[in-house]
Amino acid sequence: MDPNKPDWAKRMTPSPFSQLHFTKELTNQILRNVKDSKRSRHVPIATVIISLSLVAAVLFIFGISDLNNWAQTHAASFFNKTTKDPIDRTEYYEHGKLLFAVFPQPELTAGNPAGYIFHFTAPFNELQGKMLTIYAIHKKSGLKVTAVAPIEITKPSSGYKGLERFGTHFALPIGGVWRYVVELDGKLYGDVELTLKEPSWEPTSIFKSANYRMRGVEKKLGFIDAGFLANSPQKYMWHFWDKEKELNGKFFVRAVKQGEDQIIDVFSTESLAGALNGADRTAVSMMSLPEKGRWRLLPYIDNRLLETIVVEVN
Template sequence: MNKHKQWEELLGQSPFMQPRFNERLKKEIICKSKEKPVSKFYGYRFRAIIALIIICVGTLFITDSAAIFTKRNDELAPRISFQTEAVRTEYKVKGKALFQVFPDPALIAGAQYGYMIHFTQPFETFSGKSISIRAYHLGVGKQVTVVAPVKITEPSPGYKSLDRFVTRFGLPFGGTWRFEVDLNERFYGDFVLKIKEPAPWTESGTFDLPYEGVDGLSHKYVLIGEEGKVGFLIGPYQNENGELLDKQPIIAGKRNKYMWFFWGTKEELTGGLSIMALKEGTNREIDIFRTFTGPWNTQDSRTPTSMVFPEEGMWRVNAYIGNLLFGSITVQVQPQN
């Protein structure tokens, strides 16, 4: 028992030769107790910031890596540029031309013109695939399909490949445009053209559209636009004096109903219709009519619309079916009386 008692007494003694809790240690503990403890919240927030930085850096690395490894035709995927580019009618890869484009020398905005593209690769490159062309305005960023997908089934007449791929389209307004040629909806190449504006603008011509009336007699509509392509009805018109005129004036600020007519294939006329307009001297289109259904009809395509032009002057009216620019019409808008 005495041995156990001595052992307990030894356990109760300090293991240090001198007392550890002295006056100096006491003062240090008191000073520490007066300091403001660091909140766990700040620790958590610091770790969250570090994690966010790591995620951002990783995302940038992945994005850059994707851009590097998704090159097409040894070039980076084309991006829409809002800067001026030099005119270029040829597209090359590693110094070798894939194609060259020859536009109509009289090319201007607001009308249909022909383009001939000389492709250099063998016909097997294109056989059974579709070619389409998209246009990007390098000033305002306008995007429009100018050539809907065309399936290639045979070479150019008289040639072994697509030495003379001919197409025809218009541009809604002038400026520098980049045209991207797609093969099966994948980028194949591009070219850049400067499109001029007619100076001055002139109103589109009119043409007659015969029809048989309820009286069994032959009558005619008067349309403004491009015969056999697109136009809208402006006559015959009986004015307030009872005079029968071929053409009804278009008045600024006055909303009116207009019947539009389109001629083309069913594929060309499938999609929502939007009518945009821009005034002479500008390149900003305004939306004056839109419908979510296509104007297709079994005989021809006709669509009633309601349009108003905010100001007098010369206006170019651009008709889009889907994203395809189908045609442009220039009209004179008269001032209000």
């Protein structure tokens, strides 16, 4: 550092960012904003101005050399985007006004429950008393899942005047681009799009409960695995652990084969039975899968997808 520099120049030396380089998250956000501004007239010009300002800030702080290094790393992926590498759309505008945005947890993966925060900008009195529903629609297959069952908006988010932090938690069954459709009182309010990574297709591990070996997620759900033979119905006892929720409602199982998008119905029953083998609730099922290979079982209770289970069918 030059000792002859004035104090204000010395104070400007450290980067104002918490990390030394232009983060991937900030990069993606800028590229997303620029692309959205080209794609829709509904995005305010301020979005583009902010994006350009951020790029200018990078030039000022890191210099031309660092920017060139960043450009070489990211430019190819930006200018050669394909349908296999989509850009998420996390905000919904109407007539240039932001109605809501979604903030999902990082690294969304199919089959795994994930947390989401929806930020609504409307004054609370415009939302109060309405029924909020969120559906997720898989863009490739058209599969529709109820992500948030109809719920009445009765109070603002904790610590806020409006519905700035509506939190929810759910899982979606397969990877790819999903369209999240928000409805108020059964009418379309807006939508966003997010991409879920493909989950692991390694068979789900075995755990032990009350001297029984079960396949599933310990202390959440599992079944006594008698093995799977294609087109061979077999009895399976499901077990569930969840003391915080009542585990009431219809229980049904769907399944999807590795490498495919088609989801099939496997089993359903109107309600669960009581506690057994150390679990809080149970269900006896008769299941069969049509083809050999690896399958992902998708168990639901009251239209809520639980942890998924991968099995090998012989």
